[in-house]
Amino acid sequence: MADPLLIREVVAHPLRAELRTAQRTSQGDWPAFEIVVVEIRTESGLTGIGEVLGRRGAVGYARLIETLLAPRLIGRSAHDRRGLWCAMRDALSGRTGGVLMECIAGVDIALWDLAGHAAGQPVWRLLGGMGRAGVDAYASSINWADDARVEAEVALARAKGFRQIKVKIGAPVGASIARIRQVRRLVGDDVLLGVDANWAFDADDALRVGKALVDEGYWFYEEPLRPGDHAGYRRLAQHLPIRLAAGESDFTAADSAALVAEHVLGLIQPDVARSGGITEAWRIAEHAAIHGVAYAPHVGWSGSVCAAASLHLAAAAEAFRTFECMVFDNPLRQALTTPVLGDVTVLDAATGQLAVPDAPGLGIRLDPEALARHRIREDRP
Numbered sequence: 001m002a003d004p005l006l007i008r009e010v011v012a013h014p015l016r017a018e019l020r021t022a023q024r025t026s027q028g029d030w031p032a033f034e035i036v037v038v039e040i041r042t043e044s045g046l047t048g049i050g051e052v053l054g055r056r057g058a059v060g061y062a063r064l065i066e067t068l069l070a071p072r073l074i075g076r077s078a079h080d081r082r083g084l085w086c087a088m089r090d091a092l093s094g095r096t097g098g099v100l101m102e103c104i105a106g107v108d109i110a111l112w113d114l115a116g117h118a119a120g121q122p123v124w125r126l127l128g129g130m131g132r133a134g135v136d137a138y139a140s141s142i143n144w145a146d147d148a149r150v151e152a153e154v155a156l157a158r159a160k161g162f163r164q165i166k167v168k169i170g171a172p173v174g175a176s177i178a179r180i181r182q183v184r185r186l187v188g189d190d191v192l193l194g195v196d197a198n199w200a201f202d203a204d205d206a207l208r209v210g211k212a213l214v215d216e217g218y219w220f221y222e223e224p225l226r227p228g229d230h231a232g233y234r235r236l237a238q239h240l241p242i243r244l245a246a247g248e249s250d251f252t253a254a255d256s257a258a259l260v261a262e263h264v265l266g267l268i269q270p271d272v273a274r275s276g277g278i279t280e281a282w283r284i285a286e287h288a289a290i291h292g293v294a295y296a297p298h299v300g301w302s303g304s305v306c307a308a309a310s311l312h313l314a315a316a317a318e319a320f321r322t323f324e325c326m327v328f329d330n331p332l333r334q335a336l337t338t339p340v341l342g343d344v345t346v347l348d349a350a351t352g353q354l355a356v357p358d359a360p361g362l363g364i365r366l367d368p369e370a371l372a373r374h375r376i377r378e379d380r381p
Contacts, residue, residue: 004044005078005118010070010107013037014058015303015374017332023301024143026170026200034058035273035303035332037371038065038106042078046117049337049366050109051305053102053273059378065103073107078114085279097251101276108277109309109362116361123309123362127282127316134353135314137325138164139344140299141196147182154186157327161349164192164322166222169209170200177212184216194220194245201225203232210240220245220267230259237264248298250275253283260293267321271298272313273306285317294321299342303332307342308362315356323354332374337364 036052139157206224227249243266297310357363
């Protein structure tokens with residue numbers, strides 16, 4: 001019998017979208033985002049789609065996929081996801097990580113989408129499933145901006161039905177502490193609050209901010225330190241009774257394995273469009289479950305394919321705790337595919353949850369007009 005998932009073609013679409021309102025973190029303003037959407041087409045006519053976290057230089061990512069990874073996939077069966085993952089990883093002669101791993105992530109998501117279509121099942125069911133009809137979500141993120149904008153964004157998140165909210169903070173320490181107190185005053189004691197520092201601090205300043213978070217009853221403290229500063233994270237864990245959260249900057253399960261196993265982190269947040277796709281993100285989620293650490297997929301400024309893949313992981317993961325639901329307008333998330341999944345526009349305000357899809361694969365399809373509208377035009381030699 002012919003294999004219906006024999007890979008015929010791999011196409012990478014570099015995309016860019018300008019935002020109506022720039023997003024602001026401790027690292028600066030972001031007026032536009034880039035991603036790469038991957039299509040894997042099979043001999044039988046089935047197509048799977050994936051997404052690469054490539055916020056800058058999407059054209060370069062797309063060329064790497066088509067010139068380096070595609071030849072390792074064409075003519076092979078999309079059923080062999082693990083073997084294909086290893087074949088792509090072997091294209092790297094050094095340590096696992098960087099741009100190549102983000103490209104692998106986009107291909108891997110597309111392979112899982114194909115597997116779901118072939119089986120007639122949603123991806124979360126292929127992963128095992130937990131019987132969830134919906135997943136809890138938090139509003140992300142209140143910008144590192146002036147007090148008036150913050151007040152308006154908090155009010156919007158509350159009006160949308162969110163019971164959990166994440167707030168951006170940054171240097172200097174005094175300004176972060178003031179922001180922590182401001183948002184707690186705005187929402188009262190009934191809302192779970194977390195913060196995201198985007199690596200803004202060294203360990204000493206992070207401790208000062210962390211003490212204010214504890215005093216104000218915050219739930220988690222995300223990326224206060226640079227990725228890889230494991231000694232700093234261990235120091236914070238010893239002195240602060242708050243969940244430390246990290247993982248969006250990791251490429252593989254090995255990057256955070258020690259911090260999870262030692263319970264330094266209380267919340268692990270891999271991004272499926274960076275950390276090797278569904279195959280590797282699932283390994284991270286399973287490792288978290290083994291060690292009793294909560295899992296919350298990172299979505300961030302990605303597009304709709306990443307949001308959908310993250311929703312499937314959330315639906316299936318034993319250690320899942322909460323889903324990052326972005327509350328700003330992003331055409332790459334809200335107009336690129338149909339239906340819209342994992343977005344504020346489909347949040348159930350009565351429950352604060354996002355519905356788990358039942359359609360095969362990721363449960364979404366590309367809008368060709370939106371794809372063409374946002375494609376980065378490149379002059380190939």
